[in-house]
Amino acid sequence: MDSSRKWWKSAVIYQIYPRSFADSNGDGIGDLKGIIAKLDYLENLGIDAIWLSPVCRSPQDDNGYDISDYQDIDPMFGTLADMEELIAEAEKHHIRIILDLVLNHSSDEHRWFQEAKKGRENPYHDYYVWRDGVEGELPNDMRAAFGGSAWEWVPELQQYYFHQFSVKQPDLNWENPRLRQEIYDMINWWIGKGIGGFRLDVIDQIAKEPDKKITNNGPRLHEYLREMSKETFQKADLVTVGEAWGATTELAKLYSNPDNSELSMVFQFEHICLDQIAGKEKWDLAPLPFLKLKEVFGRWQKELCGKGWNSLFWNNHDLPRIVSRWGNDGAYRVESAKMLAVLLHGMQGTPYIYQGEELGMTNAQYEIGEYRDIETLNLYQERLEKGYTEEEILRSIHAKGRDNARTPMQWDDSEHAGFTSGTPWLKVNPNYKEINAAGQTADASSVFSCYKKLIQLRKRYLVFIDGAFEMLCEDDGDIFAYTRTDADSELLVVCNFYGNTVECPLAERTASMELLVSSYEEAGQPGTLRPYEARMYHARRS
Ligand code: GLC
Ligand code: CA
Numbered sequence: 001m002d003s004s005r006k007w008w009k010s011a012v013i014y015q016i017y018p019r020s021f022a023d024s025n026g027d028g029i030g031d032l033k034g035i036i037a038k039l040d041y042l043e044n045l046g047i048d049a050i051w052l053s054p055v056c057r058s059p060q061d062d063n064g065y066d067i068s069d070y071q072d073i074d075p076m077f078g079t080l081a082d083m084e085e086l087i088a089e090a091e092k093h094h095i096r097i098i099l100d101l102v103l104n105h106s107s108d109e110h111r112w113f114q115e116a117k118k119g120r121e122n123p124y125h126d127y128y129v130w131r132d133g134v135e136g137e138l139p140n141d142m143r144a145a146f147g148g149s150a151w152e153w154v155p156e157l158q159q160y161y162f163h164q165f166s167v168k169q170p171d172l173n174w175e176n177p178r179l180r181q182e183i184y185d186m187i188n189w190w191i192g193k194g195i196g197g198f199r200l201d202v203i204d205q206i207a208k209e210p211d212k213k214i215t216n217n218g219p220r221l222h223e224y225l226r227e228m229s230k231e232t233f234q235k236a237d238l239v240t241v242g243e244a245w246g247a248t249t250e251l252a253k254l255y256s257n258p259d260n261s262e263l264s265m266v267f268q269f270e271h272i273c274l275d276q277i278a279g280k281e282k283w284d285l286a287p288l289p290f291l292k293l294k295e296v297f298g299r300w301q302k303e304l305c306g307k308g309w310n311s312l313f314w315n316n317h318d319l320p321r322i323v324s325r326w327g328n329d330g331a332y333r334v335e336s337a338k339m340l341a342v343l344l345h346g347m348q349g350t351p352y353i354y355q356g357e358e359l360g361m362t363n364a365q366y367e368i369g370e371y372r373d374i375e376t377l378n379l380y381q382e383r384l385e386k387g388y389t390e391e392e393i394l395r396s397i398h399a400k401g402r403d404n405a406r407t408p409m410q411w412d413d414s415e416h417a418g419f420t421s422g423t424p425w426l427k428v429n430p431n432y433k434e435i436n437a438a439g440q441t442a443d444a445s446s447v448f449s450c451y452k453k454l455i456q457l458r459k460r461y462l463v464f465i466d467g468a469f470e471m472l473c474e475d476d477g478d479i480f481a482y483t484r485t486d487a488d489s490e491l492l493v494v495c496n497f498y499g500n501t502v503e504c505p506l507a508e509r510t511a512s513m514e515l516l517v518s519s520y521e522e523a524g525q526p527g528t529l530r531p532y533e534a535r536m537y538h539a540r541r542s
Pocket of ligand 1: 065066102165201202317318
């Protein structure tokens with residue numbers, strides 16, 4: 001293997017949403033000690049790194065994406081010593097820990113913001129984005145992502161502050177060099193603790209210019225990223241991943257330039273935002289345009305090859321469960337979950353597995369009172385006031401709400417799925433008796449075993465990492481198929497994306513290839529694809 005190749009190019013990253021992963025002390029909330037207890041499970045799955053959603057001190061207005069102290073752990077999750085133990089224990093399991101850095105905004109309870117509010121002359125005042133004004137006359141009509149105006153009035157200062165998310169998440173002012181330096185010092189402190197990398201929350205929004213109504217991709221964005229990278233990330237062999245809702249392939253080549261000047265890779269959403277009404281919100285549901293999905297994946301594969309690096313994902317803590325969304329969480333749950341895994345894991349990029357995805361965990365359909373997410377609760381109120389019926393709103397929430405991803409991890413079939421001995425902060429999905437880790441780890445035909453196999457394959461064949469991508473059957477309305485090719489071998493992936501039995505147009509081509517993995521246990525007919533049947537083939541080139 002090319003020794004200059006970065007470790008994260010052959011890595012598979014597993015995302016943990018700590019409050020929903022494993023609770024060690026019975027308070028109903030997952031914690032660091034809970035994660036430590038599950039490292040054997042993760043090593044068995046075969047992952048290389050854990051992206052840990054925020055565990056820093058936070059009032060938890062947005063479940064930790066509102067940080068009040070970047071250099072301490074929230075007591076809900078444990079202590080700094082627990083974090084050090086997690087880093088050390090994970091290393092023994094060959095797993096690195098990736099910290100989620102929320103740098104676009106802090107909590108309003110952060111010391112900086114508390115100081116900033118004391119007066120316009122306070123040295124921390126300029127760490128945030130303020131505009132003079134008159135109470136009730138907003139600087140402009142910009143809206144916050146969780147509803148309401150993006151401006152909040154502070155009577156003591158006779159000023160508004162800017163917040164792209166909740167009022168408790170004031171935006172940081174990256175134009176201030178002292179703020180940037182404090183951030184770099186903090187990052188270097190974490191690097192010193194042995195952190196393996198960073199996930200950068202909504203990083204494309206840090207260079208906002210609210211007067212011009214610019215939120216993402218501000219003019220100075222890449223200047224800031226290069227500065228941050230030079231001052232911090234480049235000092236160690238880290239993985240860095242930038243969450244960028246507004247990235248195009250062109251921008252992605254800047255973020256993930258192989259010269260290492262910015263980040264390792266981009267985490268962008270073009271493929272995962274396709275099932276909504278164009279120009280509307282994610283809640284405005286539309287069917288998935290399948291040919292478009294292929295076009296988007298194909299374009300990213302082609303354009304980044306050799307020029308950048310992408311993340312491969314279906315899920316995270318903000319997205320509904322993929323098997324419910326684009327698979328089939330009824331009769332074909334297992335087959336469709338495996339199909340989606342095979343489809344994704346053959347591509348170029350770094351695959352991400354979001355906790356429970358490897359079990360085929362599904363969306364949950366709760367009553368409004370059972371949800372906890374600020375986005376969902378605000379949306380419900382907002383749409384009720386706009387005259388939507390409760391039924392319509394719940395349909396959107398059941399399909400797209402973030403709590404779908406946040407229901408507790410289903411470990412076994414005991415009460416609360418073995419997640420906690422207390423009362424879980426968010427109700428466990430009632431299907432845990434059927435879908436849980438204990439029932440899958442030893443079963444060769446499980447979704448878990450399919451993911452494990454895919455991870456092993458990525459380690460075995462270099463073609464997964466560097467192979468050139470070619471989309472096949474581009475205009476086929478049911479089949480997603482492609483090849484990856486390098487000097488030594490060819491990989492061929494063919495997936496029936498839907499629930500009908502269809503003809504497989506590639507039977508001749510695959511006849512002499514070795515079948516590496518499939519979504520069905522029993523061998524089928526080469527010329528036929530059963531519902532959600534996926535097959536991955538390999539051949540040596542001579
Ligand atoms: C990102 C996070 C999301 C959070 C938001 C604000 O999109 O993934 O969970 O609410 O940023 O920090
Ligand atoms: Ca706990």
